[in-house]
Structures are given as C-alpha cells and as structure tokens.
Amino acid sequence: MNVVILMSDEHNPFFSSTYGHSFIKTPNMDIKAENGTLFKNAYCPSPLCMPSRSAFITGKRTHELQTYSNCNV
Secondary structure, rough: OOOOOOOOOOOOHHHHHHHHOOOOOHHHHHHHHHOOOOOOOOOOOOOOHHHHHHHHHHHHOOHHHHHOOOOOO
C-alpha cells in the first residue's frame, strides 16, 4: 500500500473546488479526493507549522514533544 499525504502550509481548503469553491478549479485535487480520503472535519494541534507537523507525524501532543515554536528543532 502506498500513502500520499498532502500537507500545505497556510492553505485554506475552501479555496479549492474540492471543498466547494465555485470559481477556483482544482481538478487534480478533485480526482485525488474522489479516489482517496478527504478530511472535512480536522483540527490543527498548534498554530505554528513545526509543532503541528511534529504532532501529526508522531501522534503525540505538542506538550509531550516539547515543541512550542518553529526554532527548537
């Protein structure tokens, strides 16, 4: 099994046709969403990208990883 995770930084998903925008067309994202998994209700564990990505990859909370900023890697 192959897994592809698309994780963008500072991207509002509602600015894509996949999530219902009527003007902006994103056909490749639409195809991937139709054939894969589309998350419609998700949350971000941290407002900063590095702690949030660390939490996503490890499955731990940011306070468990002690990643509170983008600088302490």
